[in-house]
Amino acid sequence: MNHFWKQLTEHSFSLRRTELVFLGLLLFGMFPCDSHQEQRQQCKIIPGSMPLPVLRKKGDIILGGLFSLHDTVAEPNLSFTSAPPPTKCTRFNFRTFRWMQTMIFAVEEINKAGQLLPNITLGYHIYDSCSTPHQALKAAMELMGAGESYGLRDGTQSKDSCNWTVPAVIGDGGSTQSLVVASFLGVFHVPQVSYFSSCACLSDKKEFPAFLRTMPSDFFQVDALVQLVKHFGWTWVGVIAGDDDYGRQGAQLFADKVRKLGACIAVHEIIPKNRAQTAISSIVSKTHLSGAQVILVFAVEQDAAALFDEALRVGLFGIHWLASEAWSTAAVLSSPKKYHHILQGSMGFAIRKAQIPGLQDFLLHFNPTTTDALNDPFLISFWEEMFQCSLSVQIDGQENNVEGKPLCSGAEELQNVTNIYSDVSQLRISYNVYKAVYAIAHALKAMRSCVKGKGPFPLQACPDKDNIQPWQLFHYIKQVEYINSFGDEIKFDENGDPAAMYDLVNWQLSPNGKMQFVTVGKFDEVTGKQKLQIQEHNIVWNGNQTKVPLSLCSSICPPGTRKAIRPNFPICCHDCVVCAAGAIKCMRCLPEFWSSADRTACIPKEEEFLSFCDIMGITLMVISLIGFFFTCVVVFIFRCHRATPIVRANNSELSFLLLFSLTLCFLCSLTFIGRPSEWSCMLRHTAFAITFVLCISCILGKTVVVLMAFKATLPGRNVMKWFGPAQQRAIIICCTLVQVILCTVWLLVAPPSPRQLMPRESAIVILLCDEGSGVAFALVLGYIGLLAGLCLVLAFLARKLPGNFNEARLITFSMLIFCAVWLAFVPAYISSPGKYATVTEVFAILASSYGLLGCIFAPKCYIILLRPKKNTKKHLMSKVSSDKF
Structure with missing residues (x-):
């Protein structure tokens, strides 16, 4: 049976x-019984x-x-x-x-x-x-x-x-x-x-309509445990459950809620009820291999003890165990010293405790001399287990004695035995029993206090006080609400559950070697927003550590790296991959910022422009100043020898004006060096355009004069009267005025302005001058090219004119160099990145300026300084025949 x-x-x-x-x-x-018979029969026991x-x-x-x-x-x-x-x-x-x-x-x-x-x-x-x-x-x-x-x-x-x-x-x-x-x-x-x-399942009133409890539902305990995991930042936790409804459902509820936080379950195992060593050994092995440092054991104390016995046997140490309330204050685990090494530092939630006055005296005065052993079937087992002796009593005419044990006298004193039975320091479940008895007593009181005609049942009927029906008492128990002598409010919600209030206890070893349950926080479901409160400074972790342990599948990625999920692994397991340049925490910085060296902060990008401080800027500045110095030297030489034929030839005024324009050409290159600003951008392009047109205009005037001077020597020609000094000045002024007008329109319509180029994949911000109007810039350069081309053609036509000093040849060479430089400048300027475009433009200015200075004035200075005998009118006017250029 x-x-x-x-x-x-x-x-x-x-x-x-x-x-x-x-x-x-x-x-x-x-136990058959016919309750509908008028004369009810006695129930009969089945054999x-x-x-x-x-x-x-x-x-x-x-x-x-x-x-x-x-x-x-x-x-x-x-x-x-x-x-x-x-x-x-x-x-x-x-x-x-x-x-x-x-x-x-x-x-x-x-x-x-x-x-x-x-x-x-x-x-x-x-x-x-x-x-x-x-x-x-x-x-x-x-x-x-x-x-x-x-x-x-x-x-x-x-x-x-x-x-x-x-x-x-x-x-x-x-x-x-x-x-x-x-x-x-x-x-x-x-x-x-x-x-x-x-078990949270017992809150289902459809399945269990008459069930109530003074023990909070696991739903709240799991909520507290999940908040604990969240508080300490654990993302890789294990859960081991007992093979019963309490363990299975509690562990599953915990696993589901933890995953919603973004954490992962490292291991989820069930302790079998038969506690087979092979099965438990497999659980311990999987726990060790998982690498999780925090493991929740959601089981009753007997199942937890079987797990910890195996952990001790294989030497599984260093785990931080989380306890469900079933064993969070279990003396069967805290008292034996063998568990101290692995359970020290454990933490879990325990229900509220209380000190019940008089209970300890009641427990200690329980003995066979004050209790009828014949009518108490549990006394014998208790006494014999407590004192490891045999209590002889007469049961059904036979003496009950256990062989191999000494006889009990019955006068043994419980005060002399240290046992969990008499330990009233952690009255938690005992307090729940106490509250359950009093809840029913208050319900009975309310039931007996019902006023006739004001009852809660149909027709406002009251219950029969002499024949209490369970369903009627159940109604009153659900309505119980009072504050007991300990200050706790006793009531049940619609599911028959009490309010959830837990103490967060930490297992700490005292100096005398005993395990203590130190309250380090609490969880109160009744209070407001902050349900979980923890005093971290009071917590001692496994190994007497005060630092919060880490429980991660993968280490925290250092700054400048990002998480890369491992294929076929939980989301909490990852590798650390270096972030791309220009990003912190692998998030792009704003265009004007770049990541620091350790990729922890976005810092302003380094600005790049042709500076007076960098080597390239210094080099160009020195070359420009040297050119300016050479030009000044030529001016000085010409000034000292202004009366000589070679200086006076072909209008010395044009020579000095050309030298002045060349000094401006050398100096205008300096405007391209330095941080671009609105004024410097407008000045550099317009100064360059006007000074070069002035320079080419002077050369054009010289070329025309040379060509016309030869034509004027032919009989019957009087051309020179049209190309005198006044006409030469007019040519220069008119040619230069056209460029001035173009630059003025350029500045009024779309002037050059500073601009920043911020490449996404570069750590620098390029500062440059934007041309503003590309058409105006092209017209300005085109006009310079037109004048230079015209000079080249006219000089080429006059290259074979007779004379020991034919300036047309020098102008031809200078224009060839000028045109070659600027023809090469255009593609180089377009293709050069950043400040190198500005360097290309400055190089073109300096190269063409040096070309003009060298080709036109170097030979003259050579004659003036080194061949003064050739600096005579006779020598200059003598004709030489040459068919070659």
């Missing part, structure tokens, strides 16, 4: 609610079924209690040839026994005070669910009335064993057990108030 129960309930989770209800009714029918051990206390109102006093059920060897042996639970849990005693303490406290329920006494029926669903379901069924069929320990039986035995049930502890019990009790709307079942 036990085997049947177990097989049936193990598969109950895959059933739908309607099927589970049918299962409950079927099992409840194992082969065994009653469960129960702790009873009589009272006017009986409360049910479910506690997992043992951690597991021993597997019997079934032969199927004889009746199965009674269920045997193993591994006594002192912590849960304290919870049970807390319920008894609260019931007796209410009965003794008499203020909350005057003239009413509370009793209880408490069962051990042995941490297994099928035991919990069997206990729930007995609480529903089947247990009365077994007969009470005092030999009496219920007159109506099919009536409700208990109107409310406190328990169970585990979520998996509560799922089964809540599905069964929900059919009959029997209120169930759990003190430790936190």
Whole structure:
């Protein structure tokens, strides 16, 4: 029969609610009773079924209690040839026994005070669910009335064993057990108030309509854990869960929420219920290989202990463990020193704790001499496990003794034993049990205070005080709202959940070697925006570190690099790739900015222009000044020898004007050096255009005079009267005036102006002068070219004129150089980038100026200074014959 129960309930989770209800009714029918008969028959026990051990206390109102006093059920060897042996639970849990005693303490406290329920006494029926669903379901069924069929320990039986035995049930502890019990009790709307079942699934009122709890839902705990991960910036975390509804659903909810933050789950494993070493070893190995430094263990303390045992065996150290509330303050893990090395620095959320006055004295004065061992089926197991002895008692006429253990005297004192049972420093779940009892008591008080005609039920009816119906009590429990003696508000929301309030506890080793739970923060779902509050300076991490640990799949990319996602890896795993130049954090700087050397900031780009400070600017300036100096030297020579024939020949006034224009040509090149401004841009182009036209005009005047002078020597010709000094000045003025007009129109319509070129892929800003009007610039250059071409043609025609000093030849050479320079300038200027375009233009000015100065004046200075004998009118006027140029 036990085997049947177990097989049936193990598969109950895959059933739908309607099927589970049918299962409950079927099992409840194992104790047949016809309630419609006028004379109700006594319920009969089916042969082969065994009653469960129960702790009873009589009272006017009986409360049910479910506690997992043992951690597991021993597997019997079934032969199927004889009746199965009674269920045997193993591994006594002192912590849960304290919870049970807390319920008894609260019931007796209410009965003794008499203020909350005057003239009413509370009793209880408490069962051990042995941490297994099928035991919990069997206990729930007995609480529903089947247990009365077994007969009470005092030999009496219920007159109506099919009536409700208990109107409310406190328990169970585990979520998996509560799922089964809540599905069964929900059919009959029997209120169930759990003190430790936190699975978020139990908030579903369609599936579990009569379920309430004083334990916050895992939904809030997961929210707190996710905010903790976000607060410390962890992006690569693992989660290991127990193989039950509490662990599986809590871990999955955590994983889903963490992923929404952009973090990743490094490892997600389940601890099997049989705790096979091979399976747990595989979990520990995967945890180590994942590289995650932060691991959440969402499991009950027994499953967590199995995991940490394996971690100790293989030497998995340096992990920062996050604890779910099921083991965040578990003494079974904090007390043994073997866990201290790996769990020191662990952190987790624990429900609110309280100091319950009088509870410790109540716990310590519990012993066989003050308790009826025959009517307390749990006392023997507790006492024998506590003192590791055998307590001999008479049960069913037989002496119960455990071989191999010394006999207990019964007078042992609990004060002399350090055990989690008597440790009241961390009353968290015990406080939940305490609140559950008082919540039901307040509901009973409100129920009995109902004023006739003002009740909450149809026709404003009040409940029958002498025959309490569970569904009516359930209505009042949902409406409970009061502030207890500890200052906490007790109430349930629409899902039967309390307000979520957690303490953030940190496992720290004290100087005496004991593990302490230090509160380093809190999470309050009721308060405003900042639900999570942390005092980081109080936290000690694993290895006695105070620095927040990093838990990342990949290291943080240094400045100047960006994340590159690894193919087939989670998004949190990446490589660091160097950012492109001109970007910080791989984000483009504005066009006028460039990234710093370490690519951490955008800084203004370096400006590039032809400066007086750089080598190229200095070189051109020196060349320009040398040209200016040479021109001045020529002027000085000509000034000193102005009376000589070679200076006076061909109008010395034109020579001095040409030298003056050449000095301006050399000096105007300096305007191209330096930071471009509005005035310098307008000056450099117009000065260059006008001075060069003045220079070419002078040469043109010289060429015309030379050519006309030869024509004037022919008989009957009087041409020179049209090309005298006045006419020569007029030619120069007219030619120069045309250029002045062009430059004036240029400056009025679209003048040259400074401009910045900011190439995206360059760290410099190019400062240059924009021509403004390209047409005007072309006309200005074209006009210079026209005059230069005209000079070249006329000089070429006069190149073979007779004479020892034919200036036409010199002008021809100078114009050839001039035209060659400026013809090469145009494509070079267009193709040169940045300041090199300006360098090209300055070079063209200087080269053409040096060409004019050298070709026209160098030979004359040579004769003046080195061949003075040739500087005579006779020598200059003598004719030479030459057919070659």
